[in-house]
Amino acid sequence: MSDDWSPEAVDFVQSLADTKLMLSHWYADQAFLGPNMGDNIALFSMTQDEYGQVRQFYLQLDRQGRDEDWLRSERDTGNFYNAATTDGPAADWTEFEVKFGLTDRAALLLLDAIDHEDFTGLTDKMAEEEYSHTDFHDGWLEQLAAANPAAFQAALEDSLDDVLAFIGPAAYDEDTDPLYASGFTDRSVAELRDAFLDYLAGIVEGTDVDVPDTTEVPLESWNEERRRVAAGSIEPDVLETIRGSKNTEFAAE
């Protein structure tokens, strides 16, 4: 454990953790709904992976002064720094894969960029788990882009700016990205955005889907804590589910 995290680094890790918490929630929400039994097995497995990773991130955040009880059960929806794509459920399977699959990929790029001794071993272990997520999502994304290009295109246009805002503003290059400058990450936001867009181009290659033009995130309108431009948050009923409010009487002290 070390005490040299910058305030930006603490926010960054909370955003990664909260996004993974919501991915875990929506994976669990979908895990009995298919489309195939193989998808249910994968969704249950990914639910566990994400939740386990959240637990590790929360332990780290607690050591940095961001209280675990507050993270788990005391904060309001506005204090969740999850990616805007994970605020609500998906309307159908294509939207599910586009918004959550791409958010999972973006979160992988962010955690893989962490270059800090507190994460040695941990992020490698997480990348090992994420291999099965990328294998699963890439399989579906390629299939859906080929089979339902119009629905895929619409979902992509709805989600892409929010996924990119979660990665961060393009203006954060190696000279201006505070996390890169402090050495907490070893790839700038600009490089991570390029890596994400290269990946996405590979997914839709040979299909009728085009990667939409991206909207430049103006630095002054980007929320550094919540890694988004859009307003909004998870709904109160989702918060209640995440907290387990209905069963607090049974919780261990």
Add this chain to the structure above:
Amino acid sequence: MNYEVFTRISAGDDLKHIGSVEAPADKLAKNYAKTTYDEEDWATMVLVRREDLVRVDAGRDERVEAGELV
């Protein structure tokens, strides 16, 4: 699409039919097969589309009916 899953545990062993998966495309079929059947350190795991199985005990081009191998 239905896929039949065949494996062998060591080089030289017979390839054995161990199950089947249903998936919309090859890449997903591989993902499902791995998640469902990767309890051993298989030397080989291969998938065959059920529609590609060719029946030899009847007409030459007759495909194996879905479900026969399950």
Add this chain to the structure above:
Amino acid sequence: MTPQNSGEQDVEVSCPFCGSTDVEKDHAFGPEISKSQYYCNDCETPFERIKWGEPDRPDTGR
């Protein structure tokens, strides 16, 4: 089921939390059949490991 072969033991397993190799396998099967459950004797933490060989990592475009 066919008996397990010895391939699982070929790779040295280390703890993802503290890096120690003083670890032992608790259970052959974890929450998924492709994972085993381990325990680190140094930092006293349980962890899971993908069973066979050196696990893959996703391509992050590095």
